[in-house]
Each structure stands twice: as structure tokens, then as C-alpha cells.
Amino acid sequence: MTDRAPVARSGSGYSAWRLIAEELRLDIDGGRLHAGDRLPTENVLAERFGVNRHTARQAIAALAEEGLVESRRGSGTFVTGHAVRLHRIGLRTRMTSSLGDEGASATIHVLNSVVEDAPSDVARRLGLEFRRAVRVETTRSAGGQQISVSTHWFDLERLPDIATALRRTGSVTAALRASGIDDYVRASTVVGARHATASESELLLLGPGAIVLVTEALDTLPDGVPLQYLITRFAAQRVRLDIEHARPD
Template identity: 45%
Template sequence: MRNGSGKTPIWKAIADALRSDIAEGRYGPGDKLPTEAALAERFGVNRHTVRHGISALVEEGLVRTRRGAGAFVAATPTDYPIGNRVRFHENLIAAGRRPEKRVLALEERAATRGEAHALQIEAGDPVCAYHGLSLADGQPIAVFESLFPLGRLPGIPAALRATSSVTQALLRVGVDDYIRVSTRLTAVRATATNALLLQVAEGDPLLRSSSVNQSAQGAPVEYGRTWFAGDRVTLTLGG
């Protein structure tokens, strides 16, 4: 992605600048971007370089083009509150987006030492791992893995097969309510597999969230790790 001098390629810098303009609201959904000629003048480059930068945004799903009409903003980052009551569907509906979850895999396996510590179980105890993809208006915004202690929630695999909603699945196994008791955010780079799922380039910036949810009785019921596409979600702190 970098040239021999170690500097960022101009086309990528242009894509980054336009991505920031969209994230900050300078251009909203449906807005037309400046013409290639105007952007070439703004950045002091030729139109071919501008076209390369716009193509990168088209591949990400942030921009769409129409022959003879120009380039238009297809989506803006989704506000996603992080607090003690995080609910995927409610968050996206509140942001005016259409939520969707796709189940990638459900497996039962032994908990690692770190997972066991988060769930307050013993290393090697059985957990149900739920791997999935979160989308807003059909665009992938996050890859996630949620772990549930099988000793505490023996019916959770069947519940998750019946519904992709964690809240509804927990309700089916007797967890009427739960709250987020910890969240840790870390900036990471997209792996090849996450890049493929999120439709970004390998090495692009992601924001990883590690969190623990517990029941009203104080027992951990879910340990989750989520990789958010950094330019498609704005995480906000709330109650």
C-alpha cells in the first residue's frame, strides 16, 4: 500500500480525505461529490489519481457512481452507543438504520483462560461460540464472536439457532435482562478474514470491542468481541 519512500500513495490520501469529509457530515447520503476536475484541482493531482481514490470508496460501499452523472455518497457512519444497555437492533433502529445479523457459525468448545476469566468459569469449561456479521442497511459494519457459558446457560445453542438476536436467545433460556459491565476498545488492523467479511482492505483500521454482559443476578452470561469497520461506525459513550 506504500511506495518505496514509505509515504502514503496520493490516491489513498485522497480516499482518506473524502472518507473523513463523509464521516464529518460534509457530504450526506445521496449528496453528489465534487467532479473529478474539481477534486483534481483541490488535491493538485491529475484526474486519473482522483478516479483511483474514488474507486477505493466505491469498493468499500461508501460511494456509488452513475455513468455521466458522477459520484454520490451511499452511506455515512452509523452512531452506535456504548453503555450499560447495549442492544444491536435498538441501537441501529434509533440511528435510522435497518439492522440485520447473519449467523456465520455456532460451535461448542472449551473456554480459553482469558475467556474463562471473563465469564467467571474454569479454563476448559464448555462454551457456546456464536460467530456472526452485523449489517446496517445491508452494509456490513462489524464481525463479532459472542461466548456463552454452557454450564450456566445449557439451552443457549438451541436458542441461538432459533433467533439471531442475543437478547431474544437469552430470554428463551431465562435471562430476562442483562447489562454491560465492562467494555474495552482497541484499535487494530483488519485480518484477511475480517477484511473479506467487512468488504475492506486487509490492514485497514478496525475498532475492536471486548465486553462482558451479566444477568440481573450478577452472573456473566456473555463475553463478546466485536470488530467494527472504523469508517462505518461512530461509537458513542452513554448510559
């Protein structure tokens, strides 16, 4: 770990302990702290960041709530051994298998679904014109961890029963297959990052200040017909994204 300047309370009221937790989270995510490493004591953290022990204790408690660290009586606080999952995004991206454990897959849970007039940008990407869309909100878990929250849009005319199929199968690929679509490809993916919203933090069991990786993706049939527009928010501390480049012919 590198020394950092004392943490100051921001004018926006963003608490010092949240900033400290974010700095420590970056140390863990960036590999400066590894599984099994002992965190500095509250006194050391308080001195490092220029705060009192109570503030340092709050930061550690937030990381413990996320499962990033654990306290061992009489020994201190240690970084946990939870593995960071690698999600490969390529021509045939399949999150169910990509994010799963060996011998087990990642599972979708449908939160809700609705038929609606698609937002203009979604309608444009899916080529809906005046047709309506099915919007499905899901979470995805693997190995007992919440991995992601997603918003899916599908053409209602093409896939009227997709939400029911998703609930039954727990997999987009399986749900599409049940709807008569055996193959699809990833046409585009845009990746960004931001702080998780309160709702995302609750669904993903994240502490204050946690980061989510946001992907906006378009899946199509092999002939290029738009199939699914998807916005996914991944818990950055649990997932890394590997963008696979298409090989030249």
C-alpha cells in the same frame, strides 16, 4: 476539505491509491464531505496528492465498492446518502434495537459455533475456571448494510444451546430469553480502532484500508454473574458509538 501534502508510496509497499482512499474516507467520516457532495475530479485529486490519474481512479473505485460514493454519468462522483448509525452502549445495551431502522431491527447471522476450552483471558472474564465455553461467530446487518462482525463466548454449562437459539431468533436478547435469562446488563466496554483484516473486509464488504471500531465487552446477570464476553468489530464508516455514563444514585 483541507489541502494535504502529496502522498508517497510507503516502504512497506502500501499502495498510494489505498492511502488516498483512506484520506477521502476520513473526509467523509469526519463530515468534511457530506451526502450529495461532489468529489474532486480525478485530475484535481491527482494534483492534490501528487499522483497520476490512474492512481486517483483506483482510490475512487475502492470507495464506490464500499458504497461511500457513486458515479453519475456526465455529472461526476458524489458522496452517497447512507446514514451513519448511532449505537448507544449503556447499562442495558441491546444491539438488535439500537442499530436497527425505525420499525425494523438489526439481525444476527450465525457464521459458525464451536465448543472449546476458552482462551485464558476469556475464561478469567467469564469466571469459567475449568469449565468449557461456547464460541459463536456472527455478523450483523441492518437496512441492507453489513454493520458488524462479532465473536461471542458463553459458559457451556449455563447455556449449552445458545448457538441454536441464536440461529433461530437472530437476536442475543431473544436467544437468552429462550434459554431462561430475562435480563442482563453491560458490566464493561473497552473501545479501540484498527484497520480491518482481510476476513473482516470480506464479511463487511469494506474496501482496502477501511477502519473497524473494536469493542471488548462483558455482559452479566443483574447480580453480577458473568454471562457473555463479546468482541465486536464495527464498520467505522457505518457506525458511531455513544458510550452512556451511568447516572449517580
